[in-house]
Amino acid sequence: MGETSTLFKGVKEFFIEIGDLSHFAARFFKEVLKPPFEFKELLRQCYQMGNRSLILVTVTGFIIGLVLTLQSRPTLIQFGAVSWMPNMVGISIVREIGPVITALICAGRIASGIGAELGSMRVTEQIDAMEVSGTNPFKYLVITRIMATTLMLPILVIYGDLVALYGSALVENLKGDVSFQLYFNTVFDALSFSDLVPATIKSFFFGFAIGLVGCYKGYYSKKGTAGVGVAANTAVVMASLLLFVIDFIAVFISDIFYEL
Numbered sequence: 001m002g003e004t005s006t007l008f009k010g011v012k013e014f015f016i017e018i019g020d021l022s023h024f025a026a027r028f029f030k031e032v033l034k035p036p037f038e039f040k041e042l043l044r045q046c047y048q049m050g051n052r053s054l055i056l057v058t059v060t061g062f063i064i065g066l067v068l069t070l071q072s073r074p075t076l077i078q079f080g081a082v083s084w085m086p087n088m089v090g091i092s093i094v095r096e097i098g099p100v101i102t103a104l105i106c107a108g109r110i111a112s113g114i115g116a117e118l119g120s121m122r123v124t125e126q127i128d129a130m131e132v133s134g135t136n137p138f139k140y141l142v143i144t145r146i147m148a149t150t151l152m153l154p155i156l157v158i159y160g161d162l163v164a165l166y167g168s169a170l171v172e173n174l175k176g177d178v179s180f181q182l183y184f185n186t187v188f189d190a191l192s193f194s195d196l197v198p199a200t201i202k203s204f205f206f207g208f209a210i211g212l213v214g215c216y217k218g219y220y221s222k223k224g225t226a227g228v229g230v231a232a233n234t235a236v237v238m239a240s241l242l243l244f245v246i247d248f249i250a251v252f253i254s255d256i257f258y259e260l
Contacts (some may be wrong), residue, residue, distance in 0.1 A: 017238075024216045028146055031139055038144050045148035053109050053156055060105050061160035064097060065089070065167025073175065082176065089168045090187035091195060098161040099199050100247055105204035106153060107239040111214035114145055115235035118218025119228035127219070142219060146211035153207030154200055194257075202250040206243055213239040 067087055076082045118141060121127050130137040169183040217235040221227045 003251035020220075021216055024219075025212055025227075027138065028138075028143060028212065031136075032143050032147070034139075036139070038140050041140060041144040042147055045144050046152050049106075049110055050152045050156065052113075053106055054159075056105055056109055057102055057156050057160045058163050061098070061102060061163035062167040064101060064171075065093070065164035066122050066171055068092065068097070068164075069171040077221040082213045084166075085172060085176070086178075086183050086186035090165060090190050093164045094161055094191060095195055095199055096247075098164055099157045099203050099206065100243065101223070102157045102160040103153060103203070103210065103243050104240055106149075106156060106207075107210050107243060108236050109237040110149060111217075111235040112208050112232040112245065114149075114211065114214030115218040115221070116228055117230040118142075118215060119221035119231035122219065122221045123223060123228055138219075145215050145251075146208060149211030149214075150204055150207040153210065154203040157199070157203045157206075160195070194254075198250060198254040202246065205246050205250070209242045209246055213242060246250050 022239070069085065072088065073082065073085065076085055076088075118127075121141070127137045127141070165184070165187060169178075169180050172178040172183055173180060214235045217231040217238070221231040
């Protein structure tokens with residue numbers, strides 16, 4: 001009986017969490033188009049999120065390109081298909097690996113940062129002070145951060161894709177004596193409009209999910225210093241899970257359109 005009640009309690013808390021998150025998202029869409037618009041804060045958040053994630057995305061993307069090429073090369077050589085390496089790596093990175101890995105890296109970096117920052121403001125009663133002074137903290141703190149992650153993640157994904165392709169081209173240049181120009185020409189010839197558009201569109205949803213979860217966890221953080229840590233921790237976990245769900249839905253919808 002004890003295990004069953006614990007299970008039901010966990011399921012109940014899960015659905016309550018989903019409901020609260022949906023209500024938080026609905027409030028975002030309700031207030032995002034209402035003035036005043038905090039453009040200055042939005043630009044500041046865009047700069048901070050993009051600038052702070054740049055080195056991490058660069059290193060991760062470069063290593064992904066290196067490892068994917070090094071791991072795939074022996075198999076392709078075995079089947080006499082090493083000339084297809086740029087096509088395979090290019091499509092794999094642009095369609096799936098680049099957006100998902102970059103989003104996961106940003107979920108760990110950005111979602112935890114937002115959760116900790118807003119959680120600290122909630123614990124120190126800065127958000128309450130903003131409400132008392134007549135400022136709308138939701139517009140200033142939440143909407144600007146969600147908009148910033150939504151706008152910046154596609155840019156980081158494109159940048160990460162290019163760095164990963166450069167890493168792959170470097171391996172091909174050293175091991176297969178393939179010039180960088182030939183490699184990138186082959187990659188861009190292999191890519192089509194149907195590869196780029198779904199990957200770019202889902203990157204916007206990835207960014208929205210990261211910002212939404214980070215802000216939600218931080219904005220409703222529990223009192224006390226422990227609440228800040230919990231907010232940052234759970235923001236990363238929840239954002240990462242949500243990214244996989246969004247990715248599955250995006251791939252499923254894309255597959256339907258390919259069949260049509």
